Amino acid sequence: MSSYKDKKVITIGVVSELTGLSERQIRYYEERGLLFPERSSRGTRKYSFSDIEILMKIADKREDGVPTREIKKDFLSERDRTKIRDEMLRGQLNAHFHLRK
Amino acid sequence: MSSYKDKKVITIGVVSELTGLSERQIRYYEERGLLFPERSSRGTRKYSFSDIEILMKIADKREDGVPTREIKKDFLSERDRTKIRDEMLRGQLNAHFHLRK
DNA sequence: CGTGTAAGGAATTCTGACACG
DNA sequence: CGTGTAAGGAATTCTGACACG
Numbered sequence: 038m039s040s041y042k043d044k045k046v047i048t049i050g051v052v053s054e055l056t057g058l059s060e061r062q063i064r065y066y067e068e069r070g071l072l073f074p075e076r077s078s079r080g081t082r083k084y085s086f087s088d089i090e091i092l093m094k095i096a097d098k099r100e101d102g103v104p105t106r107e108i109k110k111d112f113l114s115e116r117d118r119t120k121i122r123d124e125m126l127r128g129q130l131n132a133h134f135h136l137r138k
Numbered sequence: 139m140s141s142y143k144d145k146k147v148i149t150i151g152v153v154s155e156l157t158g159l160s161e162r163q164i165r166y167y168e169e170r171g172l173l174f175p176e177r178s179s180r181g182t183r184k185y186s187f188s189d190i191e192i193l194m195k196i197a198d199k200r201e202d203g204v205p206t207r208e209i210k211k212d213f214l215s216e217r218d219r220t221k222i223r224d225e226m227l228r229g230q231l232n233a234h235f236h237l238r239k
Numbered sequence: 240c241g242t243g244t245a246a247g248g249a250a251t252t253c254t255g256a257c258a259c260g
Numbered sequence: 261c262g263t264g265t266a267a268g269g270a271a272t273t274c275t276g277a278c279a280c281g
Contacts, residue, residue: 041142041187046156050272051147051184060273061242069241079250081273083152086142104240151251161252162263170262180271182252205261 045075045083052084056092066095069105071112146176146184153185157193167196170206172213 053060066072067082072091074082091112098108154161167173168183173192175183192213199209 044187046148046152048149048152048272049274051149051178054178055147059242061244064274065241077152077155079273081250086145099241106240149251150253160263162265165253166262180252182271200262207261 042086045085045088047084047086047089049074049082049084052089052092055089056096058092058096063092066092066105069109071095071105071109143187146186146189148185148187148190150175150183150185153190153193156190157197159193159197164193167193167206170210172196172206172210 047055049060049063052058052063056063064082067074072084072088072095074084074088077083095105095108098111099105103111148156150161150164153159153164157164165183168175173185173189173196175185175189178184196206196209199212200206204212
């Protein structure tokens with residue numbers, strides 16, 4: 038969708054500044070499969086603005102004591118819900134055009 | 139306008155990769171007043187996606203042999219043209235609403 | 240489980256300068 | 261004028277590990 042939002046160009050230091058999370062935490066959440074930065078040619082992690090949004094959500098949930106395993110599940114559910122919503126919308130549109138045909 | 143496009147978060151190394159320009163060139167164009175990266179707390183330059191677009195334009199013009207001084211003037215003219223266009227539009231809208239009043 | 244830290248190495252960034260032209 | 265490079269220092273990033281709990 039947004040060409041800039043998903044482009045992985047931000048180093049971990051800047052992400053740390055922007056999110057207030059330690060680099061240790063950011064790397065750990067990656068280890069737990071909550072986000073997937075790219076790597077530059079020399080191996081440094083590069084993040085997108087979307088990743089930063091994900092980290093903000095993680096920070097909120099961790100503050101509430103939600104374990105990373107649960108957060109991961111939540112993310113999967115969110116994706117499913119989005120998927121379901123999209124499919125329902127598509128279904129309704131299809132139905133609509135079928136009626137008008 | 140775009141909240142992500144203008145956020146200064148990209149280090150010079152990544153900008154160099156993305157634009158194909160050397161770090162030396164990127165710093166020099168800044169010295170010539172063609173773009174204005176921010177500085178992190180430790181003094182490293184941080185660029186936005188807008189800056190990258192500006193650098194692409196500079197690269198194109200430099201390839202055509204346009205000196206940086208001219209490029210700077212072109213940028214000023216572009217800004218003026220944008221400004222004039224905006225003002226004309228605003229003027230027309232004002233005229234429009236005056237007529238309808 | 241989630242996060243801090245010390246460790247050592249490799250790569251990055253910065254500035255001011257010299258070079259060529 | 262525009263760009264390359266060597267120079268030296270300071271700050272960044274990486275991984276694997278130990279610690280606490």
